[in-house]
Amino acid sequence: MGGYESILLTVITAATPLLLAAIGELVVERSGVLNLGVEGMMIVGAVLGFAGAQATGSAYIGALCALGAGMGLALLFGFLTLHLVANQVATGLALTLLGLGLAGMIGEAFVGQPGIRLERLHIPGLSTLPFIGPVLFGQDLLVYLSLALVAGVSFVLFRTRAGLIIRAVGDNHGSAHALGVSVIRVRYLAVLFGGACAGLAGGYLSLAYTPQWVEGMTAGRGWIALALVVFSTWRPLRLLAGAYLFGAVGILQFHAQAHGVAIPSQFLTALPYLATIIVLVMISRNRVLTRINTPACLGQPFVPDR
Amino acid sequence: MRKLLSMAAAAVLSFGVVGAEAADKLKVGFIYVGPIGDYGWSYQHNQGRLAIEAAFGDKVETVYIESVSEGPDAERAIERLARDGAGLIYSTSFGFMNPTLKVAKKFPDVKFEHSTGYKRAANVSTYSARFYEGRYVIGQIAARMSKTGTAGYIGSFPIPEVIRGINAFMLGAQSVDPDFKVKIVWANSWYDPGKEADAAKALLDQGVDVLAQHTDSPAPLQVAEERGAIGFGQASDMIKFAPKGQLTAIVDDWSVYYVNRTKAVLDGTWESTDTWGGLDAEMVLMAPFTNMPEDVANAAKETVEKIRSGKLHPFTGPIYKQDGELAVADGILLDDQAMLGMNWYVKGIDDQLPQ
Structure with missing residues (x-):
């Protein structure tokens, strides 16, 4: 395997869980809901994805379980924040705590067991092409799904009526309501979509990235996904760039270390986070950019009859 | 943020350790820095706990608190075990050193075993592996x-x-x-x-x-x-x-050491020591x-x-x-x-x- 090709493959693996979780949260936030429970939905997705694969012997069924697990927690979040109008920030944090605890409890029996890997695609003739073969045609299904989701979300949000409704609900739920849009229903669907994506992202960790279950294996990736959404200023294509940039910096710092580059490893480890902060500062200084893209009703509760 | 969350989680978890005190049983407590499901450091200490249970059966009772962060929480968790009647407490991370000594001062009759540290007291031993x-x-x-x-x-x-x-x-x-x-x-x-x-x-x-x-x-x-x-x-x-x-x-493998030290407490021969054992001590x-x-x-x-x-x-x-x-x-x-x-x-x- 050539050097650059294998680096690229590693970057794709590192970026995919971030991209999956973040693209879901992007839709959630575009509809005006802030769900800070991404980490919790991811970890429950990871453990149930692992469990589903172990029980059935199929990583694909595992991935479906992961998706369902994320949706289950998202439904709970939706019920609390949309129905009962609980504070979204507090509920999201509670969801993360609940998810981490729940996953540890469910996963106790699976510690120390090797998992079932999501198989990589193999297209005869194409997957064996030099360089582009393994990169373009030799990934597992979730990698393609993550890219398709970016394209799909981008198209739906900005080119369809449904997208217009989602953005309208996120920007001004009062007006959307006055126009006859069911704000709560739109937000429910967005939250469920976000949960499904976060669950899948967790499943990707325990089925493809490192096929195993250990407690706390998401290791903060849910929080990174949340940061990426802001980093992208709620634009799907920028999110794609951000996730891959983040993945690439994380991988390249290991290569730099192994090459003996004389930069302190602590600095290299912090580099991706530093990059996020710099971009955040840059975009928040650009008022136009921020104002156009930030969902105006982000995090605000909506009570229909008000 | 994760630190905050894990602290909160530890606080929630620590409410879970309420054990009925049996009169003649030695209660052995464990404090773990990570979850026992990490398949690494805390997992192996927990294997040591299970070895104690296997070796002494109903002469001992074991309790543990997992995911305790190395800070003010640790002291509370250790003290909680001591108050609940533990006669022997293993605190299994370097960062538990000072909290262990503090609690040990308040409970002179309880024996403490602190892993990977270097400060000892009359009722605090240290141990590590080569x-x-x-x-x-x-x-x-x-x-x-x-x-x-x-x-x-x-x-x-x-x-x-x-x-x-x-x-x-x-x-x-x-x-x-x-x-x-x-x-x-x-x-x-x-x-x-x-x-x-x-x-x-x-x-x-x-x-x-x-x-x-x-x-x-x-x-x-x-x-x-x-x-x-x-x-x-x-x-x-x-x-x-x-x-x-x-x-x-x-x-x-902590089981040999843990079983020996627990036996010492049961026999009344326990003394404060420093153990740094390797392949020879198993x-x-x-x-x-x-x-x-x-x-x-x-x-x-x-x-x-x-x-x-x-x-x-x-x-x-x-x-x-x-x-x-x-x-x-x-x-x-x-x-x-x-x-x-x-x-x-x-x-x-x-x-x-x-x-």
Whole structure:
């Protein structure tokens, strides 16, 4: 395997869980809901994805379980924040705590067991092409799904009526309501979509990235996904760039270390986070950019009859 | 943020330890820094707890609190166990040192065992394991098995414990192949399977063919298996994750020590001591030598035997530092104090030690 090709493959693996979780949260936030429970939905997705694969012997069924697990927690979040109008920030944090605890409890029996890997695609003739073969045609299904989701979300949000409704609900739920849009229903669907994506992202960790279950294996990736959404200023294509940039910096710092580059490893480890902060500062200084893209009703509760 | 969350989680969890006190039973308490499901450090301490239960049956009762962060929470958790009537408490992380001593002062009748620390009291013992002995053994195996003459080493943090391990690994390797090379990357985490896997992939991409790790998850070994490379398990026997890739594993085994110390409390012979045991005390075990030719396995067994009997000491002079300065004179054993504070690389390591 050539050097650059294998680096690229590693970057794709590192970026995919971030991209999956973040693209879901992007839709959630575009509809005006802030769900800070991404980490919790991811970890429950990871453990149930692992469990589903172990029980059935199929990583694909595992991935479906992961998706369902994320949706289950998202439904709970939706019920609390949309129905009962609980504070979204507090509920999201509670969801993360609940998810981490729940996953540890469910996963106790699976510690120390090797998992079932999501198989990589193999297209005869194409997957064996030099360089582009393994990169373009030799990934597992979730990698393609993550890219398709970016394209799909981008198209739906900005080119369809449904997208217009989602953005309208996120920007001004009062007006959307006055126009006859069911704000709560739109937000429910967005939250469920976000949960499904976060669950899948967790499943990707325990089925493809490192096929195993250990407690706390998401290791903060849910929080990174949340940061990426802001980093992208709620634009799907920028999110794609951000996730891959983040993945690439994380991988390249290991290569730099192994090459003996004389930069302190602590600095290299912090580099991706530093990059996020710099971009955040840059975009928040650009008022136009921020104002156009930030969902105006982000995090605000909506009570229909008000 | 994660720290805050885990603290909150620990607070929630600590409400869970309410045990009915039996009159004549010795209650043994454990404080773990991580979840018992980490399959690494805390998992192995919990195996030690289970060994106590197995050895003494209904003469003892054990309780534990997991995921206790190293801070003010620790003192509360330890005190809680003492108040609940524990007669013996194991606090199993370096950062629990001062909280353990504080609580020990308040409860002079309770015995405390603190792992990897250096402060003792009349009712506080310390204990640790000489994992570097195992690392010397795997260094020799790595040098015999590597075709490229270069191993990859995934470090967690550049602290003496980890640096000592890298040095022991290299001294072992150099005893077989004086020109052996090691590439070191720091994950700056004890425990992040994804990151550890990424580090392993980066090392393999740069041409190493043997992996050693001082991080806790089986992820690097899993990567080695997938890429057709070889490596060593950490803390637990990880052969299930790499049936064709694991050569052996350095296993932390606390059960012998834990059973002995618990027995001492039951017999009334417990005294405050400092224990730093290795292969000889069976606190460090080597998993079966697999996936290697018989002569390599036999040589490894021989080295284990020599270390165990005291004939071989990994840090015997002459040992030179990276810059060529003589660190340990010919025939001299490096003393424990120098080993505990080790902050230099041995000659032949082609890497800058992060400061």
